[in-house]
Amino acid sequence: AQSVTQLGSHVSVSEGALVLLRCNYSSSVPPYLFWYVQYPNQGLQLLLKYTSAATLVKGINGFEAEFKKSETSFHLTKPSAHMSDAAEYFCAVSDRDGGFKTIFGAGTRLFVKA
């Protein structure tokens, strides 16, 4: 069975600082991996996805993530945080048989201090 673990329910950074949100997955087969962002009272928006083409994936808004099979990790980073990055971030995994069941991590709330 697939699962996703996000380390840290809350992360606080200063504006301009590095953002690092951690995600580890468990899957018996090569998975598809995603990071979604959710702003207050809105739906989820895809930040980036890993589908095995490249281990370093670049997404929107300056975010990127690196797939590390040996560590079963897919951590999300951004070199310089902006106030507008404050939101809830979900790591997610889906299998490769059609992707009907996407498993979401518990989420990490990112706070950005001025």
Add this chain to the structure above:
Amino acid sequence: DTEVTQTPKHLVMGMTNKKSLKCEQHMGHRAMYWYKQKAKKPPELMFVYSYEKLSINESVPSRFSPECPNSSLLNLHLHALQPEDSALYLCASSQMDKTNTGELFFGEGSRLTVL
């Protein structure tokens, strides 16, 4: 701008009411989903439709009744709900062809309050 449109954005209903949530997408996606999200929690899958047929029901109580009238529309009929059903209900869609990677396209959600 989201390409998945949900209405209404907010809904307040009593436990004896019957109401419906609606979702529409025009991206040609043949899979559509209902998720339920409680505050400070991740989305939980409720139903999946593929090619307008119900593929997955995650043991959702019968007071929630999904319907997929055509490939662009998805409804969730609500009847005799409980206060604990108050949540954000999210609709999503995805591709069904060989390019499908499981990427979900979400609407902005319908905030439901049951009194």
